[in-house]
Amino acid sequence: MKLDTMLRRAGVASALAALLLGAAPAALFAETPADTLVVASAIDDIVSLDPAEAYEFSGLDMINNTYDGLVEINPTTLELEPGLAESWSVADDGVTYTFKMKKGLTFASGNPVTAEAAAWSLQRAVKLNKTPAFILNQFGWTAENVDQMIMAHGDDLMLVVSKPFAPTFLYNCLTAGVASIVDAETVKAHDVGGDMGNEWLKNNSAGTGAYVLKSFKPNEGMILEARPGYWRGDAKIKNVFIQHIPEAATERLQLEKGDVDVARSLTPTDVEGMAGNPDVKIQNDVGGQVYYLAFNQKNENYKNAKFLDAMRWAVDYQGMADTIMKGAVIPHQAFLPKGYLGALDDLPYSLDIEKAKALLAESGIKDPKVVLSVRNSADRMDVAQSIQNTFGQVGITVELKVGEGAEGLKEYRARLHDATLQTWGPDYPDPNTNSSTFAENPDNSDEANNTGYLAWRNAYDPGELTAESQAAVMERDPEKRKAMYADLQIKHRETSPFILMFQQARQTGLRSNVENFYTGGAVDAAAYWLATK
Amino acid sequence: MAATEASPPPRHGLIRLLRQSGSTALSLAITFLGLLAVTFVIARIVPVDPVTAILGERATAAQIAEARARLGLDDPLWQQFGIYVWDVLHGDLGQSIRTREPILSEIFRYFPATLELATIATILGVLIGVPAGVLAATRPGSWPDQLLRLVGLMGYSMPVFWLGLMGLLLFYGELGWVGGPGRLDSAYDMMLDFKVPALTHMILVDTAMAGEWEMFGNAISHIILPASLLGYLSMAYISRMTRSFMMNELGQEYITTARVKGMPEARVIWVHAMRNAAVPLITVIALSYAFLLEGAVLTETIFAWPGLGRYITDALLVNDMPAVLGGTIVVGAVYIGLNILSDLLYRLADPRAR
Numbered sequence: 001m002k003l004d005t006m007l008r009r010a011g012v013a014s015a016l017a018a019l020l021l022g023a024a025p026a027a028l029f030a031e032t033p034a035d036t037l038v039v040a041s042a043i044d045d046i047v048s049l050d051p052a053e054a055y056e057f058s059g060l061d062m063i064n065n066t067y068d069g070l071v072e073i074n075p076t077t078l079e080l081e082p083g084l085a086e087s088w089s090v091a092d093d094g095v096t097y098t099f100k101m102k103k104g105l106t107f108a109s110g111n112p113v114t115a116e117a118a119a120w121s122l123q124r125a126v127k128l129n130k131t132p133a134f135i136l137n138q139f140g141w142t143a144e145n146v147d148q149m150i151m152a153h154g155d156d157l158m159l160v161v162s163k164p165f166a167p168t169f170l171y172n173c174l175t176a177g178v179a180s181i182v183d184a185e186t187v188k189a190h191d192v193g194g195d196m197g198n199e200w201l202k203n204n205s206a207g208t209g210a211y212v213l214k215s216f217k218p219n220e221g222m223i224l225e226a227r228p229g230y231w232r233g234d235a236k237i238k239n240v241f242i243q244h245i246p247e248a249a250t251e252r253l254q255l256e257k258g259d260v261d262v263a264r265s266l267t268p269t270d271v272e273g274m275a276g277n278p279d280v281k282i283q284n285d286v287g288g289q290v291y292y293l294a295f296n297q298k299n300e301n302y303k304n305a306k307f308l309d310a311m312r313w314a315v316d317y318q319g320m321a322d323t324i325m326k327g328a329v330i331p332h333q334a335f336l337p338k339g340y341l342g343a344l345d346d347l348p349y350s351l352d353i354e355k356a357k358a359l360l361a362e363s364g365i366k367d368p369k370v371v372l373s374v375r376n377s378a379d380r381m382d383v384a385q386s387i388q389n390t391f392g393q394v395g396i397t398v399e400l401k402v403g404e405g406a407e408g409l410k411e412y413r414a415r416l417h418d419a420t421l422q423t424w425g426p427d428y429p430d431p432n433t434n435s436s437t438f439a440e441n442p443d444n445s446d447e448a449n450n451t452g453y454l455a456w457r458n459a460y461d462p463g464e465l466t467a468e469s470q471a472a473v474m475e476r477d478p479e480k481r482k483a484m485y486a487d488l489q490i491k492h493r494e495t496s497p498f499i500l501m502f503q504q505a506r507q508t509g510l511r512s513n514v515e516n517f518y519t520g521g522a523v524d525a526a527a528y529w530l531a532t533k
Numbered sequence: 534m535a536a537t538e539a540s541p542p543p544r545h546g547l548i549r550l551l552r553q554s555g556s557t558a559l560s561l562a563i564t565f566l567g568l569l570a571v572t573f574v575i576a577r578i579v580p581v582d583p584v585t586a587i588l589g590e591r592a593t594a595a596q597i598a599e600a601r602a603r604l605g606l607d608d609p610l611w612q613q614f615g616i617y618v619w620d621v622l623h624g625d626l627g628q629s630i631r632t633r634e635p636i637l638s639e640i641f642r643y644f645p646a647t648l649e650l651a652t653i654a655t656i657l658g659v660l661i662g663v664p665a666g667v668l669a670a671t672r673p674g675s676w677p678d679q680l681l682r683l684v685g686l687m688g689y690s691m692p693v694f695w696l697g698l699m700g701l702l703l704f705y706g707e708l709g710w711v712g713g714p715g716r717l718d719s720a721y722d723m724m725l726d727f728k729v730p731a732l733t734h735m736i737l738v739d740t741a742m743a744g745e746w747e748m749f750g751n752a753i754s755h756i757i758l759p760a761s762l763l764g765y766l767s768m769a770y771i772s773r774m775t776r777s778f779m780m781n782e783l784g785q786e787y788i789t790t791a792r793v794k795g796m797p798e799a800r801v802i803w804v805h806a807m808r809n810a811a812v813p814l815i816t817v818i819a820l821s822y823a824f825l826l827e828g829a830v831l832t833e834t835i836f837a838w839p840g841l842g843r844y845i846t847d848a849l850l851v852n853d854m855p856a857v858l859g860g861t862i863v864v865g866a867v868y869i870g871l872n873i874l875s876d877l878l879y880r881l882a883d884p885r886a887r
Binding site: 032033036038044047215217218219220221223239241243244245246247249250253254256257259260 | 631632642698701702705706709713714715718719720722723726727834835836837839843844847
């Protein structure tokens, strides 16, 4: 009797709990809607959605779909093509550019796209002077002079730059998010205290792109809605819903269940685990990051050409890409990532222990020791250990110095490291972004404190390469310019204390019915408007 | 001798209650001030320069000096602390460095998601944990007791990260019984802002108030798995504590007396013993609830749940110290609030404490 009562009471409680647990009727589940592309991605990097301020991957993806520039990158070919300007020319002085605006284009608000709006947009980005403004400042534009350097004349937009730069340098930089053209009338209407609409644009869009921003909740997601009459052709899918899913395994599960159409933050392990699932496919692209080893020439050993060469032959490029990084990188041995003007994609070096041993003997350095600073993350540690192993076989002792990323970077910027394993991501889609940092060092003294130059951080004086790289950014003939970068990369990889090893690869998971999803490769951001499902 | 005579102790219950409340309020105020002092000191000793965090690496010396003056960083420390306390008391927790939004309004958006999850988890934990603990206590050594010990041990020792992923894999991936990560299916999530006014930011409450029952059902299907997972952890703790408190009570003489009097066993357990066991149990439940309200970081990450734990962690990862400290103050305030609540309930349950 007493046990009975007790069990009955306990039974009531459990039944109640079971009711709660089972209260999820399966009939309520919705598939991804047919008119919506659901993208799972980690978007907590977003600081602002104002094109003059956004400088993070997720923000630039959004901007690529809601705004256009004067010059654009074709998402399928990744070549330059006219954007809001139909044509352009440069005067004989080499500093005056005229962009002729396309006629009949409108912003999402219905306002016409004019040369005035374009001029105001570029002036605004320079005057706001947020993080990505340096891309425009390179052309000598400052808050003080930009009103004179960038002006509208009827349907034409005149840009005056400070030096006769390579025209391709300007065009490439104009494809960056910071050079997006905004709807001047709409943005000015949202000016608060002279902020040129910066606060408002953080959560709104006012562009010409295929989509408009319908809602944005930081760390939760954003919704883009297609606008009719996009100049490159209307978006195929009406809505794009980008859901913030920070955990890769969770993304994978949702993709396999069909709750998302695209998963963008998968790890190689997830990709491997989905092999054989007919509902899912993996799209491989490259990203812009390069992985490299750098040796600080404050250590005299690293000025020895034979020793540097020995180390170049002592790295297992292919092996690491295949086993440790499992598709997250591809071997790449030049400072320009694949996709950039003039990038080299040949692979002259491979693991050759005997050759490396012979070179080490020729170098005359006895029992060399390398102290390699490496960030405390699983993949970096694996790469460092592989290097420790192969270098060891050659007779080079590698001591690993493991630390937090920020700590290692501080040491690197103060040139206090011996050797380091690092990555570098390009700042804008022109070869000058990497060439200037890897191959230029105008002043190698400690006092110069040129931490922006990777060459300086490694006490590396590139000699004539500095001038050659500076000349390449001025070269007017695109073919010649391309050849100059090819030459720079060859000389750099044969003489510098840098060993370029990999380029980032991107693995995007797609439901099998999703087609034409373009991630933008190394030079651009994602394009959603061509995707179908 | 009247002057040396102590004033007579207040006999009126209300006065005594007021006096007790007064001393509670005072001790809480001191605790809160201590919390502010600790967060203030942490903010000053972490190796993150607030000025460069705000202005970025490209800032000029003049910009840095201007920002230091604006932020009051050149004032004496005690003065800075005074301003800090004044601001917090006025609901100003500062601005997030990353998003440049007022931290309080960000927390208002994230905390309800955690509150909702933690509340359901605690309800589940209490509904299952208390009866299970009582059952185990009345039959020590029996198979329900052994089973409970095993289940409890698993709840203590298995990493929540692993349990969450396995739960998702089984109930969402394989069986399809529950919704996946996030608070709604994407189709509903997209409509949420346009159909449901965010009155409380608690999705179950908001959708119910808007009469969007389909969405409400979907939200339940999404919350049930993370809530059950957290509920399980809280159940493991509550049931073990219930068992121990109950065993203690059941060994007391008044229980023997009640049994000798021929009182029904259910009444002995649920009315006589429970009434006394409930007193310490209230504190246990309040602590477990407070623990969940801090935001279950790993659970919130796996389930893509936009709650406070994830907010603080995300902020921490990008050195957004004002957001981290603002979140910490809110967590601390919640702890203090729950302490008051359990204190009050304690008094209601235990006449001796009145």
